[in-house]
Amino acid sequence: MMARYRIRRDSCCIACMRCVKECSFGAISEKEGKDLVFHHDKCVDCQRCVSLCPQGALYITEEENRFRHNSVFRKDDLKEILLQAETGGVLLSSMGASGKNVPIYFDKMLLNASQVTNPSIDPLREPMETATFLGERPSTVERDENGKLRDNLPPHLELSTPIMFSAMSYGAISLNVHKALSIAAEELHTYWNTGEGGLHESLYRYKDNTIVQVASGRFGVHQRYLNTAAAIEIKIGQGAKPGIGGHLTGAKIVGDVSRTRMVPEGLDAISPAPHHDIYSIEDLAQLVMSIKEVTEYKKPVIVKVAAVHNIAPIASGIARSGADIISIDGYRGGTGAAPKRIRDNVGLPIELAIASVDQRLREEKIRDRISIIASGGIRNSADVVKAIALGADAVSIGTAALCALGCHICASCHSGKCAWGIATQDESLRKRLDPEKGAERLVNLVQAWTQEIKEFMGGMGINSIEALRGNRLALRGVDLNQKELKILGIGYAGE
Amino acid sequence: MKKEGEIRISSGCAISGIFCKDGRRITGEAIKKSIAVMHSRSNGLGGGFAGYGIYPQYKDYYALHIFYDSQKDREEAERFLEKRFDIINLSKIPVRQNSKISEAPLIWRYFITPLPHLIQDSQLDEDEYTSRAMIRINDTISGAYVVSCGKDMGVFKAVGYPEDVADFYRIEEYEGYSWTAHGRYPTNTPGWWAGSHPFSLLDLSVVHNGEISSYDANRRAVEMYGYSCNLLTDTEVITYILDYLTRKQGLTLKECSEVIASPFWSTIATKNEDERKRLSYLRKMFSSFLITGPFSILVGFHGGMMALNDRLKLRSLVAAEKGNTTYFSSEEAAIRVVEPNVERIWAPRGGEAVIVTLSKEVG
Numbered sequence: 001m002m003a004r005y006r007i008r009r010d011s012c013c014i015a016c017m018r019c020v021k022e023c024s025f026g027a028i029s030e031k032e033g034k035d036l037v038f039h040h041d042k043c044v045d046c047q048r049c050v051s052l053c054p055q056g057a058l059y060i061t062e063e064e065n066r067f068r069h070n071s072v073f074r075k076d077d078l079k080e081i082l083l084q085a086e087t088g089g090v091l092l093s094s095m096g097a098s099g100k101n102v103p104i105y106f107d108k109m110l111l112n113a114s115q116v117t118n119p120s121i122d123p124l125r126e127p128m129e130t131a132t133f134l135g136e137r138p139s140t141v142e143r144d145e146n147g148k149l150r151d152n153l154p155p156h157l158e159l160s161t162p163i164m165f166s167a168m169s170y171g172a173i174s175l176n177v178h179k180a181l182s183i184a185a186e187e188l189h190t191y192w193n194t195g196e197g198g199l200h201e202s203l204y205r206y207k208d209n210t211i212v213q214v215a216s217g218r219f220g221v222h223q224r225y226l227n228t229a230a231a232i233e234i235k236i237g238q239g240a241k242p243g244i245g246g247h248l249t250g251a252k253i254v255g256d257v258s259r260t261r262m263v264p265e266g267l268d269a270i271s272p273a274p275h276h277d278i279y280s281i282e283d284l285a286q287l288v289m290s291i292k293e294v295t296e297y298k299k300p301v302i303v304k305v306a307a308v309h310n311i312a313p314i315a316s317g318i319a320r321s322g323a324d325i326i327s328i329d330g331y332r333g334g335t336g337a338a339p340k341r342i343r344d345n346v347g348l349p350i351e352l353a354i355a356s357v358d359q360r361l362r363e364e365k366i367r368d369r370i371s372i373i374a375s376g377g378i379r380n381s382a383d384v385v386k387a388i389a390l391g392a393d394a395v396s397i398g399t400a401a402l403c404a405l406g407c408h409i410c411a412s413c414h415s416g417k418c419a420w421g422i423a424t425q426d427e428s429l430r431k432r433l434d435p436e437k438g439a440e441r442l443v444n445l446v447q448a449w450t451q452e453i454k455e456f457m458g459g460m461g462i463n464s465i466e467a468l469r470g471n472r473l474a475l476r477g478v479d480l481n482q483k484e485l486k487i488l489g490i491g492y493a494g495e
Numbered sequence: 496m497k498k499e500g501e502i503r504i505s506s507g508c509a510i511s512g513i514f515c516k517d518g519r520r521i522t523g524e525a526i527k528k529s530i531a532v533m534h535s536r537s538n539g540l541g542g543g544f545a546g547y548g549i550y551p552q553y554k555d556y557y558a559l560h561i562f563y564d565s566q567k568d569r570e571e572a573e574r575f576l577e578k579r580f581d582i583i584n585l586s587k588i589p590v591r592q593n594s595k596i597s598e599a600p601l602i603w604r605y606f607i608t609p610l611p612h613l614i615q616d617s618q619l620d621e622d623e624y625t626s627r628a629m630i631r632i633n634d635t636i637s638g639a640y641v642v643s644c645g646k647d648m649g650v651f652k653a654v655g656y657p658e659d660v661a662d663f664y665r666i667e668e669y670e671g672y673s674w675t676a677h678g679r680y681p682t683n684t685p686g687w688w689a690g691s692h693p694f695s696l697l698d699l700s701v702v703h704n705g706e707i708s709s710y711d712a713n714r715r716a717v718e719m720y721g722y723s724c725n726l727l728t729d730t731e732v733i734t735y736i737l738d739y740l741t742r743k744q745g746l747t748l749k750e751c752s753e754v755i756a757s758p759f760w761s762t763i764a765t766k767n768e769d770e771r772k773r774l775s776y777l778r779k780m781f782s783s784f785l786i787t788g789p790f791s792i793l794v795g796f797h798g799g800m801m802a803l804n805d806r807l808k809l810r811s812l813v814a815a816e817k818g819n820t821t822y823f824s825s826e827e828a829a830i831r832v833v834e835p836n837v838e839r840i841w842a843p844r845g846g847e848a849v850i851v852t853l854s855k856e857v858g
Contacts, residue, residue: 114708114788117706118705118706118707118708118788118789118809119789119809121807126807127759127761129759129760131760133779133782137779137780138780140744140745141744141745141746141780143745148773149750149773149776149777151772151776153776153779153780156779362715362716362718362719365719365720367716367719368716368719368783460708461706461708461787461788461789462708462709462787462788463787463806463807464757464785464787466712466782466783466785467708467709467712467713467785467786467787468709468712469712469782469783470711470712470715470716470783471709471710471711471712472711472715473503473710473711474711
């Protein structure tokens, strides 16, 4: 096995062996209790040893050995061929796509600000509203016999900030991560999402801030589960692996994971690629209605899809299926495990997907009827503001939330050995993540982003988030061609 | 260079309004005097007036004021109108030559009523039928601009200082119970006749001082409901939102004010339960129509006038009363110049609509 990284240390190392304990990948071992031995080929560059080295003596570098240069078959191509020739397997990876030639459109859009003709607003002095409501809206108002407006709005999700946490399943990630997410969601007045692995009973108390997911495997789905939530999400697909199901190995189906998923211990949990009761849009409408029946029309239903080429008509179909909210996950969305080829070659960047869906729903006059959540590679508050200006109601963050908990995006979630105690069920590793401290970091992150969002809004003279939604004059493109500008529905900078 | 209408231009402004609650008709002299005081709030690139109750002899007919770039555009628009409406009367709008007003388009006035059998076939009410036709003219005949199309009202606007515009249109010869005026300070040259204010649809007319930061969100929302914003001005989008909310959703103007200048959530939280529910409902239901950024507007409508500021009151707006007359203006001086002895004068709070209506129907 060839190494990708090299573990290095400098002379400050005191051979305290902390790194040996921290490395869950077996890349560092000790020699006779006195010195360290590095197994570079096992290092995944998760930075755990570097972060916890008391002397600051460790660092990781790229493997310096290089293959003979070839402009077509590059280093990674060759490595992957060698690996597949050896194993005969599908390449697995995790986290978001790494397609280097797919532009990150967020970085090619610039935001506006007020000068002279209208005032910018200081969010520290004036109210700046980020409260976001997600759900269906009827097409007309109704009045009672006295002419008083009747509240004919179906139930809505109420967020204090347009940021929620993406679906990540118990099993793929540890219970402590779910705990941290649920505590943080409650404190932030937003929502976290169980993913497809069910909801651990100890977290039922967070039900007002929980979105439960119904995916193709129907793991952990029962009537009480559906009613222990603020909303129910039907997961059709995810950005990291559109068209592909899931596979949680039996090794992770242990103890409470098995109980919560309602899958026998040690048995692989396979999520089929499609829902086998949804082979067409009319089937989706039936599932939406079944879920509404079982929850007595008290909870909004979200339909989550991966951004694919015909996302606009798909979204339009979903909007007419009785769903209240569409969640669209873009090309760069993360995952606990996906075939690498699929992850890097299927789907659309979220920016283009949001722009085309928002525009299409407007052309069909149904944009106001339904809400849109965008996800897949949201890295910071500027991405949030740009996604909303393109037409999203809110965003959800997965990778960024995990990074707040310690993740360094080593993309080894599928190994089950996560040294940060995030994507693992290993008892000793799980303990590394303190859910209360993790929640505090999540709260910090979202509050910091929210403050930055307010600064952006204030600069543009916008004092409520809904006035930013779909406000594409707030955006201008750089380094984009005519076609890209047209799909994004924005002008070029300086235009 | 892109002209206005092809690109969105921001502008500062002066607005003024006079409303006679008793339905007494006054000439345009007073409103001209009022807006002229605020000469320095405009830059000569746009001024205009809206008068209500000015066509009593034709009050049951839609009064169209239309600008044409050429005779060809006029012929095309008239062919379009003839197919759909009975034209009761048509004429050029009389103007007085004024050295400060130049490059005037052809300015025509029509009194029309929809052809009854077409109304029936269309299954629309009279107002919807007429508004669709007017939006179509603006949309499809490139050199024709419907300036106003309400009953017993009309809009008079041009590129120039408002007092010169008043002189050009001989505004002192009209008598109405309600007047609004606008002086414009756009940040572009040349000014554009159709881009001046008031902006109007059916009997709604809006004069506006401000630059709304929610423009594109509002525009893209209202365009879903059959409107097309060709002028790329704030006033146009505000007018269409008000038309949609009042005529198609059946909201009162007060409710409209609670949508477009909605109270902050923190304010809503302090209200009693009924009011809290009502205001939250309006905000959630019509969130795409919240208008942010500075604005002060005067909305003229059949039998009334509404004055409204953005919720932070980022533009000046003063109201005053004397007897049966209510005054609104960007500056107090513009009220005092026409009524030095006002009985009450106040600055309406941000987001607080002041709505005045006729005490009895005139006619």
